[in-house]
Amino acid sequence: MNPVNYLYLAALLFTIGASGVLLRRNAIVVFMSVELMLNAANLALVAFSRLHGNLDGQIIAFFTMVVAAAEVVVGLAIIVTIFRSRHSASVDDASLMKL
């Protein structure tokens, strides 16, 4: 099938991810949505790689996964600490600083 469709899918996933970030309160879920966005990008990269017939896209995808993993490490660390000190993983609860 026409690989361009994969792009549409990627865009869709990206949008879903973005809206997830905006709509969900739980930090974990928010973070997962971000991951989803990253993977959407990955998909797009791979699709383009296929279209262009060169490997750069795929290579980048690999890198992205690694980065995502790293992000998970840091991210979860932070979220967990917050959770332990606040007993809540809600993003909105963390709003001491404003104005």
Added chain:
Amino acid sequence: METLIGLLVAAPLLGAAVLLCGGRRLDRTGHWIGTALAAASFLLGAVLFADMLGREAGDRTLSQHLFSWIPVGGFQADVAFRLDQLSMTFVLLITGVGTLIHVYSIGYMEHDERRRRFFGYLNLFLAAMLLLVLADNYLLLYAGWEGVGLASYLLIGFWQHKPSAATAAKKAFIVNRVGDIGLSIAIMIMFTTFGTFAFSPVLESVGETGEGTATAIGLMLLLAACGKSAQVPLQSWLGDAMEGPTPVSALIHAATMVTAGVYLIVRSGAIFDAAPTAQTAVVTVGAVTLLFGAIVGCAKDDIKKVLAGSTMSQIGYMVLAAGLGPIGYAFAIMHLVTHGFFKAGLFLGAGSVMHGMNDEVDMRRYGGLRKYMPITFATFGLGYLAIIGFPGLSGFFSKDKIIEAAFAKGGAEGWILGGAALLGAALTAFYMTRVMLMTFFGEERWRNAPTPSPKEPSVEPAAETGGEYEVPHPHESPKSMTVPMIVLAFGSVFAGGLFSWGEAFVHWLEPVVPFEHGHPPVSALTVTAATVVALLIGVGAAWLQYGRKPVPALAPRGSLLTRAARRDLLQDDFNHVVLVKPGEYLTRGLVYLDHKVVDGAVNGTAAAVGGLSGRSRRIQNGYARSYAVSMLGGAAVLVAATLLMRAV
């Protein structure tokens, strides 16, 4: 010889400097120094006068260029003097009378602890006045002009602890400033028109410019003259100026300074000759003022204010004469000189009376003083005869000539002016006789305490009589005061005759002040007769009013005119309504405006930005997700904008 001219000014200036900076250590000797320097400058004047007589009429004009004052581009103002017959006349008058009054003040101010400063101011005045009449260009004249203004300010307000005095001084200065606008604008026009403002070039080339310019300059000069010489409409300050010590009134507000306006007009004769309109204005002002002053003089009970009104009116005569052109100039000056003598004498007399009466100025509290102060009575009497123009005395000659000239103006104008002058003569006779009768004749109204006066707006508070009334012990004044009075009396008796002896005075002035014989429609003799008649009417009326029946110790309410006249014909009320009040409202309004609008705009802007800030910071609500929204939105806008850019 030229070099002496500068010294004329320098001497009194030095005196002023020494006395004002000298400090207390000069308190004992100060008045002698002041008098000596005044006398010195009089002697210098005499020497120069002798020298001047020594040369024939053609080249009697001396001039001295001291240094270049303000040289900027085409604007070249020099400190240079010009001593010709006209200025010489003034020099002698100023220094002569000035010296006398210095002498007089030694006695008069004896008990004032600030006498030193008083003499300092007097010297300052002499210097400024001499600068005024000796200047050879209008700017330097302007300097002297303001200088005398300053001196008069200081001297009127000499007793500054009296609020009335301080106010009067301020008023005098400010009204004069209004006049000064005229002088400075006149100078500006001269500079723009002729590129200079020195006397000779301007006066010589005034013919080359249009009548419009000449008229403009003339009117501006007239404005200046009105301010300095207390002519309508800028006359209001002179009456209040009587707050100053009497010698000051005699010297500055009778003999010399107030006549500066006449000097200015006569000096600028050429300009007025080239501007008939301006001349008409001058004579109108003169005529109006001479009546105005006379009427005011008739109503006042304060002896000095009567004399002030009379001064106003006499200067009105001079201005009138000066406005008549060549047929009047010389007589204006002549009257100025004689007036200098007898008016100074009268003031000194008044001062002497007050001196003996605990500084009481209300004539209704005088009466029958002739036997207590004979010399004063005699000198004052002679002055009186002179001013009303009693045949044979100074005033007679000078005033009569002016009246003739007024008729000689010709046409309806001539009749009106002449009539005004005659009427003035009658009024003069009336109010001066009134003064004589109320002061030296009749019963001694000062013996018993004044009954508390009813609400009478006209009667200004006389000199503060502290506590309960103690009966004054009228007495003759010390020599230092009487001698000057006697000298001046001589002047007021003989000066006129001397001057008119074969028109000596006219011819003396002629080289600088053009002269031609006026031809009145009726014979000169008729005019003279008319004058005498007018004078007799005046005297008679006064005798009927104040000689026959006793003078009430309290002023009767009097007719509307009388009351108006007591209030100086409502001049102050007029100024108050037309100028002062609106001015106050204006300033208050502006202060408010400046605070609320001009400044408010600035503060408003600041406040607005602050408010904007306060509102917009709420966007930062602390919720990470709303931040994300703004990011997403931003991204969307960014993308959209980029695409849009490409689209268009």
Added chain:
Amino acid sequence: MSTTTELTLRAQEMIPAPDIEYGQLAPVLIVIGAAVVGVLIEAFVPRRARYTAQALLAGLALASAFAAVVGLAAAGRATTEAGLVAMGALAVDGPALFLQGVILLVSLVALLTFAERRLDPRAHGRHVDSFAAEGAAVPGGEGEKAAVRAGFTTTEVYPLLLFAVGGMLVFPAANDLLTLFIALEVFSLPLYVLCALARRKRLMSQEAALKYFLLGAFSSAFLLFGIALLYGYAGSVKYADIASVIADTNRGTTEALAGTTGNDVLLLIGGALLVMGLLFKVGAVPFHMWTPDVYQGAPTPVTGFMAAATKVAAFGALLRLLYVVLPGLTWDWRPVMWGVAIVSMLAGAVIAITQTDVKRLLAYSSIAHAGFILAGVIAATPSGISSVLFYLAAYSFVTLGAFAVVTLVRDAGGEATHLSKWAGLGRRSPLVAAVFAVFLLAFAGIPLTSGFAGKFAVFKAAAEGGAGALVVVGVIASAIAAFFYIRVIVLMFFSEPKVEGPSVAVPSPLTTTAIAVGVAVTLVLGVAPQYFLDLASQAGVFAR
């Protein structure tokens, strides 16, 4: 033959053995290497020795890296010898070296504030720095108390710092999108962690970290997607290739790609997303909202480092992107940038007026300054580039200094950052107040300070670049901004000190040096900026 083997075959001939110019990569390698060593130290060196070891190592690494940069510059790599290294992944050229130099110096100074341990009162007889005793422990919990008692300190901050610096070094030099992305993450992740490590006010610190992390990840997702699109557009992620594809006219290689390759929509959207990712790091409106919270919450030394170094790195990358990749699109991105710049300048200045916390105040001022710098970026001329470089150098040191001063003003609760507490500081300790005033005046762009020179350079470039309107807006914004800088000065000097007001801690030579350097640079760049302007203008050319 199956497509896969065909692919692998092609891959073999496509992927040659990479040759790496280690010499020219020295700065990056040194820093990263040191960071790794730092991790090992954490693992093996006994606790007592760690602080010293880490601090020394970091200092050494940064210094030698800076030396390496200088060496490269001396070797003409900045000008004549400029070129691409590591298979075109990185550029070693004027801007790169200049910015790397700045970043390294900034981090050196920042390191001093990191290592400061005289300010906090001793905990159980031990000097402590401004970082959490144990990052993982629950605030106020037993674990933390124990850690404090045990005298733990988070010496991991040094390796983290070094990692961040390493990423920042790469960021402005990155010459393909992949490197760009990796560098971004490499310096972002450590910063997220650092933000969470404040010793006092830990809840705020953690919150800052969370916000920063989530939003950062969010933005990098956008960035990545932008990368994907650009890749899709050009078929390559190398800047040069993309630029050439944009430039050349005969697009489309194969039928299959006709839909995507050279498809401007991809290009534009991709570019926009990419730029957005960078603007986020720069802290430009409307991607600025993390800045105040993070600046306030993070440990002040970290804030200082972040505020200074991140801006430098991000603007470097932005410059390269706009000048190397998208020059063909000048007419597309310029208007957008105009908008962003104007909004940033005004919003930053206006909102700052009503701030009540010093650190938030500085955060908003940094937003406004981002706007000013963007004005220079927009100039799209060599003088624009050099002016931005100069501004960054000037600004970063002022920022560092300012935050360093903030660390000194303390009360029982740690740093007293609420403005009301700064009242009358000028009476208590005139010197500190005066120094801070100098920094504020520099922010305000008063002549004879580096702030003025920088602002002038940028505005001048903008004006020459035909962005006169921008200059006018900038001027207005500076006028507004002046107001709140002055407000702080008034507070410090003209208002009576509070009785229970904060005290000014006497710092160790470390912070003192940091502040001194800040003041020195501020004044030198203000009075005699010529030398540095020359540097910047020489460094104003990108290698392609």
Added chain:
Amino acid sequence: MSFPLLTAVAALPAIGAVATAAVPAARRTAAKWLALAVSLATLVLAAVVAFRFDPGGDRYQLTESHTWIADFGVRYELGVDGIGVALIALTALLIPFVVLAGWHDADPLEGTEPDRRWRPTQGFFALILAVEAMVIISFAATDVFLFYVFFEAMLIPMYFLIGGFGDRAGARDEGEAAKQRSYAAVKFLLYNLAGGLVMLAAVIGLYAVTADQLGEGTFSLQAIVEARASGELTMAQNTERLLFLGFFLAFAVKAPLWPLHTWLPNAMGESTAPVAVLITAVVDKVGTFAMLRFCLGLFPEASAWATPVVLALALVSIVYGALLAIGQRDIKRLIAYASISHFGFIVLGIFAMTSQGQGGATLYMVNHGISTAALMLVAGFLISRRGSRLIADYGGVQKVAPVLAGTFLIGGLATLSLPGLAPFVSEFLVLVGTFTRYPAAGIVATFGIVLAALYVLVLYQRTMTGPVGPGVERMPDLRKRELAVVAPLIALLILLGVFPKPLTDIVNPAVEHTLSDVQKTDPDPEVEAAK
């Protein structure tokens, strides 16, 4: 390379400022003497400048020129024409009196012995010297950028002087006073800073223009003027006008010209008398000076274009300032508004574009400096005695303190420009210079002299004359130090009023040059009078 005299004149007080600030807290008096010594030394150097300056010589003399910031085309270029010399002399002349008059203004309040680190006294005098240095530089700068830098930088020390050392006689309680002070200081700073920033935009624009047309941008006044003269540099009409406005706005704020004046009364009212003198007599002069040197020099056409509006504003300032002065209750605010009126005259003279007008304006700057100094400082002495700025709190002072009253009167008479005192010369020149080209304006301005008489004499009457008011009874007369401040100023007023020629000789050639910049010549008299 001759000795850099101008740099020295500026550097001396700068160094002095540092030295004074460094004096330890205990040695307060030493700091004062040091400051005084430095200011006097500066005066000597300034005198040397004045004598080394040859009125017949080149337009700019004692020039120095070094590259400063090549990238911005900025040079460190100094040079003085007659106007600069006059104003540098004025500055150097006034500072010693300011120092002397402020001798006790920065002493710690009785009882409160401040801790070692807070040294207000040293700071006060150091700041004064710093201002002097910066002002002198900006009078000597012939490079627009250099000028701008110090034009702006001098705001900072002024700001601290106003806000840090307010008039203790000012408000009821210290807290209130402090509030008023910092409001005034902030207002001063922001007002001028805003003006300055607008100018910055114009400065940058100027660079862009020169860079565009001359190849490389320059800020050198002479270079630009020559380039314009030779036609190398031609500005588009609108560009020139915009740039002119940018410059003029900044100067109009500084001058200050209506309606940008509202900061002045606050600043002068709240600061101590010496600082007020510093503001109005020294710092503000930079504004009018810059109009003369930069606005006219750089943008002749635009200046001609703007003249009607500027004249109108000047006239408004004259009348408005005077009227508001009449309406004031606060002595210092009254003097401030009087100054606004006078600045109106200065601007009027400058834009009359005649040699009398501009010569007069220059003299006016000098004379106004001296006369305001005299009046304001005496007022300061008066206020320090009674502890109130309200006119209503005084009365009859002349009875208890005649010398004080006398000097106050002379200062006032100078302010209302009485002939024989310096201000008369300049005011009359301005009036004449205006009248020759714009008669109407000249006449309107002339009314200012009446209003001046009003506010001065009313002030004098209310404070000095009448019965001795409460709180005035045992007011001491001027002390030796105070007399030492006032007497020389008065002597100068009289000297320059009677014999201003030395000053005009220096100024005239410079004015001629300026006029030639704007290609204007004095209108010829209608009738060539018989000389």
